[in-house]
Amino acid sequence: MARIGVFVCHCGENIGATVDCARVAEACRKIPGVAHSVDYKYMCSDPGQTLIREAIAQNKLTGVVVAACSPRMHEPTFRRVCSESGLNPYLCEMANLREHCSWVHEKSDVTTDKAIDLVAMLVEKVKRNKPLHPIKVPVTKTALVLGGGISGIQAALDIANAGHKVILVERDPSIGGHMSQLSETFPTLDCSQCILTPRMVEVAQHPNITLYTYSELESLDGFIGNFKTRIRKKARSLDEKLCTGCGLCTTKCPNKKIPSEFNTGLGMRTAIYVPFPQAVPNKPVIDREHCTYYTKGRCRVCEKVCPTQAIRFDQEDQIVEHEVGAVVVATGFTVKETDFFPEYGYGKYKDVINGLQFERILSASGPTLGEVKRPSDGRVPETVVFIACAGSRDPAKGIEYCSKICCMYTAKHAMLYKHKVHHGQAYVFYMDIRAAGKMYDEFTRRAIEEDHVQYIRGRVSRIYERNGKLIVQGADTLLNAMPVEIEADLVVLATAGVANEGAEALAQKLHVSYDSHKFFVEAHPKLRPVETNTAGVFLAGACQSPKDIPESVGQASGTAAKVAALFSMDELTREPVVAVVNRTAPPLYSTCVGCFLCQSACPYQAIEREEIKNRNGQVVKTIAKVNPGLCQGCGTCVAFCRSKSIDLQGYTHEQVYAEVMELLS
Amino acid sequence: MKMGYYPGCSISGSSREYGESLLAVLRALDVELAEVEDWNCCGASAAHNLNHTLSLALPARSLALAEQQGFQELLVPCAACFSRLAATRKALMADDAKRRQIADLVELPMKNIPVSINLLQLLQRVLPENLKEKLRAPFDYKVACYYGCLLVRPAEVVEFDREEDPEEMDRIMEKIGAAPLDWAFKTECCGAGFSVPRTDVVGRLCARILDDAVSRGAEAVIVACPMCHSNLDMRRQASESHSGKKYTIPILYVTQAIGLALGLDAKQLGLQRHIVPVRLSAGKSSQILENAPA
Amino acid sequence: MSEFEPKIVAFVCNWCTYAGADLTGTSRIKYAPNVRIVRFPCTGRIDFMLLLKAFSQGADGIIVSGCHPNDCHYTSGNFHARRRWMAFRNLAEFMGIEVERIQFSWVSAAEGAKWADLVNSTVNRVRELGPYDAYRQMAASSWQ
């Protein structure tokens, strides 16, 4: 027989002035199963808590209802009180007499009647509450970081410096990401490589970091604190332990005319190559698509010249497995190519390039060694037109959003161009200058005021080539949309920042959601910007939306703090509000019919298949099973299950039906 | 089933050489056409300039007749008519009420409105792959293919080729031995219906087009639209008085060029009807064409 | 004889509407006392048989409310709820249930005033519809 205690709080005048608390307590005393019912001025005060504690002990209560404020306020307080008195905290419920009653209604009998109803409902619920025990899950204190751009590097270093192990997986042969391709960076114009390379080296040498480059995530299973991951190490075609990085192979490889990805097609590389001189690791890979040995079966020059016999033509991809407790996704972004723009020539004009290509042209280590020369004929361009919002803010092209970084890098480009070609003329066609950041607007103003870059407000309609010049047709919308035609030598499109190819597939592997543009979605746009909806998977950098370096690094450090906080615990404690599929003995008689409707409904992939075997080991039935580590307790599965085989602890069918029945009886 | 043929007013009047050359070439290629009986004017730019409803009603009547006469596809060689007919079909397919209204007015069912195709679409289909072998006199000139506005725009209505830098006419020209040039004014407007009321505008716009074609070494401009032709050919004087330059470059219909390559008679192709004489340099091919007005 | 006072049961999610109703309280916005809130983790948890049960037990009107689309604490629970509601609605209509007594809504944690409006408008509507005795009789005879 249940022995429920009811504790009605006046909250001073807050409840007491509107609801007749004494009458509530008295009415509750008459409910069958209520062993004790009192009212008191301030339940949450020390004397109030003591009163509850004593009542539990004296009356041997089996459940408690505190009729006071919102459970969102004091449920933890009163559950703790119960727990201290030896009563399972999940046997305590709160009736909300303040926010849902006294504060919203006038003083009257009707209000008091409602208060009585609210308490009675919870009394019926508590009668059916079961003791629950917080779920504890162990934490593997190793983080998986995907992507070795500045975001991944920063996150990896911060986590590693907090004393935890990190596995960093980079798809390309070297870490560095886009930042390694940049010339100088706004708003301070410091050299990108100079500030990045030390960090790349630190990653390579950090005792807590295991680096897999030229590798990709194969799969991720499990749940927060307990993931299992498989990583595909693509064959570099050489023994990394033997290779000393001398580079002899790369200089001797006869296959020298492959457009270099790092130089955005503006320079060439060999078939065995290191993407750039400061690469980490500084070990080459053979690009099998272009290597003459793989395509035609002859050559093997690299093998002959290698002083350490490191080349391994027969090397195969390797799968490595790791257990990790958290995942940081930092796979970055990419930019649209010029062939995305029919009106600007579908990419057919060599001197219409995108911003990343211009970074390579400006870069001291780039294909022109930092001299501004145009791709078609190597001449120094006298007139350069920069076009902002190329593809961004363009619903007709399917990209409504602002790419955020291009106003700034366009100002930087125009500025750097003017620094290098003093007599040159730089025009920027823009729609708005979005430079919101510390020292950002000052930066774009400097381009205009000190470097005399001509900013024209208007979008370019069309570009065509005539006599080696690019005719740029625009309009100045600040001058009654007067047509402006510029004969340019070089046009730089600030093309939209977009999600990586394959981002969708990666998101599915990681069970994180992505938006309509395939950027990964954070758990809450303001308050949980580095988490995803999958517990234990975090985001950093431009994979979430286009971002500049300061923002990427800030977010990466935020992510690292989240991971470190997670790893500061040996075990995770989770609310036991999780779903369970009923299990009978023998299991064969579970009412679950194995339809797995629940599985398709669960937003957290928490429902697994469990095979019930007979004594001979034959599978006799497949039923659903909830993984309590993944279940977040939303209850969606419960509503989906037609055979009512799955129930949500704390909100069982029995409990909620009892509430409703009581309320209307 | 023969393909329906909607010649349009220009071909029946000021651009008759387009119709003549088209029929001659298609005959040579064994393509049969049947003119839609009792077709009427599509309204051109005048109708939609003044009255949107009329701009649908006029083409709709011709489409309804074509449907009644059993055509599923309609060859519409004039780019302006083509654009009007295609747009009308699209609009009526999306607006049941309007379609029924018009059907009542013209007292025809209008259920399966025929699809309009332009001449290039038809040529794409019917020009044999090995055409080059059959040519009597390969048209080996540098040509600037001029598509104008209405053949390729807007894409969702015409559903043909690329909106910017289209390519189909260039492919066709390659097939008859010509060297199509990469030039910048393939789709820049020639002044369209302003030929009469604002000849000055036509002069300015056509001069830009001719300048670009000539400066890139084109020996002829190829068109597939009577309006483009009349603006570039008949209104040549206006271009010249705008730029103060003299342009001798001839404007040929795509069908005239094909006809010449197939060895058809220049007169049959209506070359004598041009205002700008079609003088193509000798020596390159067998043709020397002198076609001053009669 | 006093006016008919409908009984309204509200099934709300913990994260948005429950908190929204809390805000109505902290803002001291007054509304009709006819409503009793039953708290759920998420509207996705609500099984619609419960609604029928509530009617058969004496409810005259029902509110179901949770997070706005895309704001669901559990990502998609409210989408599932909405989809099931659409299916249920047809079924309920077919069964002759007065679906206009069921008010589906979205109230976020910041919409205290909206909660009050929702309750008041539902109470008024149900007051006009009158007591739902018809269902109770029907249920009493068929629900055993």
Next chain:
Amino acid sequence: MSTAQTHSAQNLTLADCLLQETGVDIRRCYQCGKCSAGCPMAAEMDYPSSVWMRMLQTGRPDLEKAVLKSQSIWLCLSCESCYVRCPMEIDIPRVADFLRAASKRRGLVHPRARNILRFHTAFLDSIRYTGRLYEMGMVVDYKVRSRKWWQDLLTAPGLFLRGKLNLLPHRVKHPKAMRKLFKWAAEDKEARI
């Protein structure tokens, strides 16, 4: 009484009417200027397309009137190059069609655009009676309307010599059907000829 006042009396701006009648929503325009940048006529327009979009967005009767009185709307060639490039997919030539109809209805046609209007009218009149364009008749009609007697006198004989001008009109077999269409269209709400 100007129609602009009727609009404000109904609290409907020209942009509202445009949206209702054509489905084109110019509020989407964010003044990027791409349409004006590529318009072959922008240089001659008093207000290029992006500017008239902005004027309509204000909903101010004086600016609406200025647009309707402008020459620009009559200079639009319907070449569609603006439409295919507009990032907001606004059917600008359709807007121009609407504005011309409205301008004509309210008697606000720019004096220098009257010849364009006369030409269109002559064109339609030609097909109203014959069903097919009678170029010669139309040109003569236009000349009468525009008083541009001398224009085209230089090219017409050349055309005639080349067999390009028909002396007699073609007619459709059922001119009545044509007139019915014209009548129906004329009753349409957007524009009366």
